[in-house]
Each structure stands twice: as C-alpha cells, then as structure tokens.
Amino acid sequence: MELLLTSFLLALLLLLMVKKLFRNRGNLPPGPRPLPIVGNLLQLTSREIHKPILEVSLCRQMYVLGQGPKPAVVLCGFQAVKEALVDNGDKFSGRAEFPIVDLTSKGYGIAFSNGERWKELRRFSLNTLRNFGMGKRSLEERIQEEIQYLLDIFQETQGSLFSPAFHIRRSISNVICSVLFGRRFEYTDPKLQTLLDLVAENLRRVDNIWVQVYNFIPSILSYFPGPHHKLTENYQAQLDYAEAIVREHEATLDPSSPRDYIDAFLVKMQQEKKNPNTEFNLSNLLSSALDIFFAGQESTSSTLGYGLLILMKYPNIKEKVQAEIENVIGRTRRPCMEDRAKMPYTEAFTHEVMRFIDFLPLGAPHAVTVDTVFRGYTLPKxxxxxxxxxxxxxxxxxxKKPHEFDPEHFLDQNGLFKKCEGFMAFSAGKRACPGEGLARMELFLYLTSILQKFDIRSDIPPEDIDLSPEYSGFGKMSPTFKMRFTPTLDIE
Structure with a gap:
C-alpha cells in the first residue's frame, strides 16, 4: 500500500510539473499533441529527423513541437523562415539553449553563445579573419598553394581507382589551420588526424537516438550510461588539442605582430585582463577556435566530395563545367577568383551542390531574444x-525541381548566374555562418582546379551511382566512393 501511494504521489507531482511548465507558453501555434515529460520524442525516432518534422509541416508552416516538457516552434518553408531570420533578424538572433551543449561547449565560443558574449566574439572573429586574409588575395593564395598539394597527390595515383576523401579533408582543414594556427600540417600528421576523427565522430554521435533523448529529458538520462556521455570525452579531447597549440603560441607571442587568429585572441586577452567581465578568456578562445575549425572544414570537405560524386553521376553537367573552364581559364593558368564572375554555369553548379546536399537539414536552433508577436502568435522570450x-x-x-539536381535553378533565361533568396545553405540573418565567403571561395577554386587538370570517372555506371548520404540527422556526410583522376593532357 505504501509503495502504491508513493507511486501515485510521484505521478501526480510529474503531472503538476508538466502543467506548470506549459501554463505560461504564451499564445503558441498548434502542433501534434505532446506526451507528458517526453513531449513529441516518440514521433522523432527516425535517424533522418527532419523527415518526421516535415511530415507535420505538410499542413502548416509553423507549429509547436514538444521537446520534453518545453515547447519549440518549428518553421518550415521559405516564407516562414525568411520572415523570422531575415525580416525579424534581431528578435530571432538568439541561440537556443540545448542540454547537449552543456556536455560540450557549455555556451562558450561563437556557435552556441548568446547576448553580449556572442556579439563580441562574432565581431572580433569576423574582423580578425578578415585581417588574416578572408576575402583578400592573401587567403586566395593560401588556398591555391594547398590545392597544389592535393593535385600532386591525385597525379601520383596515375589514374588508378582511388578514394579521395582522406586527402580532401586534410587539404581543406589546412586552409583553416593556416588562418587559425598559422601553419599547415602534413597529410600524415597523427595529431591532426586525431582532431579530424574526433570532430567527425561527434557529428555522427549527435545523430544518435540517445543524444536526441538526452535533449528531451536530460535530468533523467544524465544518470544513465550511453553514447551521449562520449560527446563530452570527445569534445574535451578537442579542447586539449587546441589548448596545446595555444600554449605554444603563448611562448612565442609577439603582441606587436600577431601571426594568426590565436595570437590575435591572446593579444586581446592581455588588453582586457583587468576587465572582470571580459569575454576574452581561455574558454572562449578554445571553443571559438573549434567552432571556426568545424565550420571551415567539415562542411566544405563534405560538400567538395559530394560535388565530385555528382559530377560523375551527371557526365553532361561535368562536360559543361569543363567546357567553361577551358574557355575562360584554359589549361595552363591556375584558376583565380576573378574568373568566377565569367563562369556562371560553374557558379550555378557549386550553389546547386550546396542546395541539393543540404548539409545541415535542420540548421542550428534559434531562440527569440524578446517576447515576440509573429504571424499572429505570441512567442515568449x-x-x-x-x-x-x-x-x-x-x-x-x-x-522548380527541388528534388532533382539542376544548376538551372541558379541561372536566368540568358544563362547568367542569378542569386536566390531561398539559398540558405549557410542559414540567414544575424546568425548566418560567418565563414560563408571562405567556403564559396574554396569550393570554386578546388573544383575548377581539379577539373582543369583531371578528367574524373567512376567504374560504376552513372545511373548506378548512389547519392544517399553516409548519415543524415544533424549533418550529412557524402558517402564513401572511389574514382579515377586521369590527367587531361593524357586524354587528348
């Protein structure tokens, strides 16, 4: 009898907690009925979590989803997302506080910070990256130099069947490493390999059902073992890697001549060491560096790999890109950013790759910074x-044909490149990815440089090439594939 009474009281307490949490929800839009405690978790068990979310959106562009006991407002479709992130950018510029972040960055850095911390770190990072070459020719030259290392590797394969993923990731990572750490790494460097493996592993683990459940009911799941705890270990190992590089920089720092992002941050830390409220501290330095590394490496390398796979699947598209390279650049002069404005089809192709592969299907979660009236509903701060x-x-x-790969989506009736408001591969508004310019530069230079020097082919018939991602949840990764790099001079 005592056990039965205790169980009844606990159940009653849980129901009262849920009632209290949902009492002050504001005037939120309707959505699927949530269950106590777990909310709509059981409806989101698919690994491709965006699919069940989209199924609900078939009848509405805006609805509430229960994330455990807390509601989240889901926005679907171009008009709803643009209205929020662009037209009301300030109000929707917050970063949602997810329990899983407490296991990793703990709100430090750029990606998952809020308020003044986010504003200061983002402003500093944009200015610093710009000073170290983002958008300038100096960074273009770094990319071109790194591309040559990659082309040499492809040349050494002598047209044999080869998986390029390993070297693509290292080549792309070296571009951002040169800005962050002031150096490039040999492709065989074991420490860089460890960092890349940790980043890739955590991206996979974020898609794990245990991690999704943790975001819904962290107070319960934190006491149970599971893959969600491995996130903490992996992220700490990444922090240790970054801190070791920071310590090396401290020993050789010349405040009058910063060499890279870390040096610039260390100088800022010295300047503000008497400010008790400064955001320029070691924790923010380490997490910001890792945020920039991830944004500048993982998405771009996966997109480049996907681009090569798509070119092999659609030989007619590959021929059009190669023809434009031949007409504008030729085969002897290396591609440069000045060429991009003269190559509308290639520009359209790279944009269509980013649109089609949809690297972050859900984007990053936002939060409203003030009580906001949006589309007739009241969203509490x-x-x-x-x-x-x-x-x-x-x-x-x-x-026009969203489920087909078609560069024509970014070309006007005269065959010229056209911008599209619906292109939100880097999100939009105040929280748009600060590395968008770097990513666009890298994709153009890498793709044109590779196709200028090599004809790429697969031993699999084009119609049998599968474009399905290796995994799809928080992020998508290109599937594993092999290809042949035949020098263009050898096929004349």
Missing part, C-alpha cells in the same frame, strides 16, 4: 525556434 533549412532549400515555390 527564450522560445526555441527550429528553422528547417531543408524545407527552404527544397521549397517548390522557390526551386
């Missing part, structure tokens, strides 16, 4: 906002 970028990139009202 702190309400979690999930702008489903997949629904924008695949919006049939914006792209």
């Amino acid at each position: 702190g309400t979690v906002i999930i702008p489903v970028l997949h629904s924008v990139l695949y919006d049939a009202t914006v792209f």
